[in-house]
Amino acid sequence: MEWRDEGVLLSLRKHGETAAIIEVFTERHGRHAGVVRGAMSRRLAPLLQPGAQLALEWRARLEDHLGSYRVEPVKSRAGAVLGDRRALAGLSAVCALLDFTLPEREPHPDLYRRSVALLDALGAGRDWPLDYLRWEMRLLEEMGFGLDLSCCAVTGATEGLAYVSPRTGRAVSRAGAGEWQERLLPLPPELAGGGSGSRQNLLAGFALTGHFLESWLAPALGDRPLPGARGRLVDRLARDPPGGNR
Amino acid sequence: MSQGTRDIEELIDLMARLPGLGPRSARRAVLQMIKKRGQVMAPLAEAMATVAETARECANCGNIGTAEICDICRAENRANGQICVVEDVADLWAMERGGVYGGRYHVLGGTLSALDAVGPEELRIPRLLDRLEEEKVEEIVLALGATVDGQTTAHYIADQLEGRGVSVTSLAQGVPIGGELDYLDDGTITAALKARKAF
Numbered sequence: 221m222e223w224r225d226e227g228v229l230l231s232l233r234k235h236g237e238t239a240a241i242i243e244v245f246t247e248r249h250g251r252h253a254g255v256v257r258g259a260m261s262r263r264l265a266p267l268l269q270p271g272a273q274l275a276l277e278w279r280a281r282l283e284d285h286l287g288s289y290r291v292e293p294v295k296s297r298a299g300a301v302l303g304d305r306r307a308l309a310g311l312s313a314v315c316a317l318l319d320f321t322l323p324e325r326e327p328h329p330d331l332y333r334r335s336v337a338l339l340d341a342l343g344a345g346r347d348w349p350l351d352y353l354r355w356e357m358r359l360l361e362e363m364g365f366g367l368d369l370s371c372c373a374v375t376g377a378t379e380g381l382a383y384v385s386p387r388t389g390r391a392v393s394r395a396g397a398g399e400w401q402e403r404l405l406p407l408p409p410e411l412a413g414g415g416s417g418s419r420q421n422l423l424a425g426f427a428l429t430g431h432f433l434e435s436w437l438a439p440a441l442g443d444r445p446l447p448g449a450r451g452r453l454v455d456r457l458a459r460d461p462p463g464g465n466r
Numbered sequence: 467m468s469q470g471t472r473d474i475e476e477l478i479d480l481m482a483r484l485p486g487l488g489p490r491s492a493r494r495a496v497l498q499m500i501k502k503r504g505q506v507m508a509p510l511a512e513a514m515a516t517v518a519e520t521a522r523e524c525a526n527c528g529n530i531g532t533a534e535i536c537d538i539c540r541a542e543n544r545a546n547g548q549i550c551v552v553e554d555v556a557d558l559w560a561m562e563r564g565g566v567y568g569g570r571y572h573v574l575g576g577t578l579s580a581l582d583a584v585g586p587e588e589l590r591i592p593r594l595l596d597r598l599e600e601e602k603v604e605e606i607v608l609a610l611g612a613t614v615d616g617q618t619t620a621h622y623i624a625d626q627l628e629g630r631g632v633s634v635t636s637l638a639q640g641v642p643i644g645g646e647l648d649y650l651d652d653g654t655i656t657a658a659l660k661a662r663k664a665f
Binding site: 271295297305452 | 585
């Protein structure tokens with residue numbers, strides 16, 4: 221068995237003294253593991269950092285074998301973000317969440333393209349937290365836990381959506397919330413097609429996606445805790461002054 | 467297999483588990499030791515027994531030594547207000563080989579890692595914070611790997627040290643001595659360009 225593809229390195233685990241088992245996210249083969257011989261060598265180790273874009277050649281005797289990779293670097297993203305606390309936290313969170321959530325060998329081409337675009341934005345110094353939030357929404361959707369923000373679950377209205385039900389994941393309008401308002405999760409306008417991307421709104425958005433990642437997605441994946449990298453990113457964004465980059 | 471041969475095979479098997487050795491090289495090493503029993507094997511066995519008995523982590527910095535507090539922490543001339551934070555004892559030894567750094571160390575015992583579920587509580591960060599006052603520290607040198615995990619840990623520690631009155635520095639990243647740009651990966655070149663200095 222053999223294929224060639226391009227992918228993002230999600231994680232690396234040492235295998236013996238010089239080899240490593242890597243997990244990559246590819247467009248046509250999804251999250252796919254394989255052994256890289258000589259991965260810990262001086263030549264390859266700097267290239268095999270999470271977030272790196274790699275040209276991959278996978279080979280195995282049988283389809284269900286782990287197989288081995290030959291890798292060529294296409295783009296290193298770590299070098300551009302190592303000195304930038306926020307971007308580094310973002311890169312770690314993206315890779316850790318993909319590694320945590322994606323089923324093995326199941327292609328998610330749209331999520332792949334969005335992930336690559338987001339990772340490129342991190343290193344380019346652009347304002348990316350809102351893109352990251354939308355990426356988490358897309359991740360939930362791709363994993364089968366998308367939120368229904370099309371209309372109010374109570375009144376059916378499509379305007380004035382301000383909350384999300386923590387139980388059903390459906391939007392609720394301000395008018396429809398009534399006395400249940402306290403029990404609902406705030407829906408930032410950025411996720412309802414408006415807003416200016418203020419820090420307060422972003423943090424409300426992260427609380428929203430975090431709730432569903434924790435209460436819907438993680439239990440479906442064996443009830444493992446969410447990767448700490450996501451929590452560290454949210455802490456970082458909450459801590460940094462608006463527009464702060466270091 | 468006779469009892470004697472079995473003992474030797476067991477020794478070869480144990481040696482083969484060491485880093486850098488495989489079954490064949492372990493076999494050669496054991497054969498060499500047996501041939502030079504007096505000069506190599508007996509002193510080696512004795513030294514290993516002693517170290518197995520006495521080796522321990524320094525209660526202060528996490529270095530490996532044979533006393534509760536290691537030689538570096540005990541040395542008065544190393545109390546210069548600097549602590550160099552490293553991931554592992556191997557990194558401490560690498561810094562000492564350089565012979566340039568004259569302060570004390572702090573060994574974390576790992577880095578933050580999402581994959582291995584290593585969080586701040588698994589590292590020796592609380593002890594580092596305690597040492598700031600105990601040893602009147604003025605500068606923390608973050609000497610962690612230029613990897614995603616290493617730098618994530620460095621930023622985390624820098625956050626913890628904020629507002630504690632110590633200056634936080636880190637090792638430079640860029641072109642290694644003897645390195646030619648043509649042979650460097652683009653990540654290293656990016657980091658080097660970002661950290662460029664007046665010449």
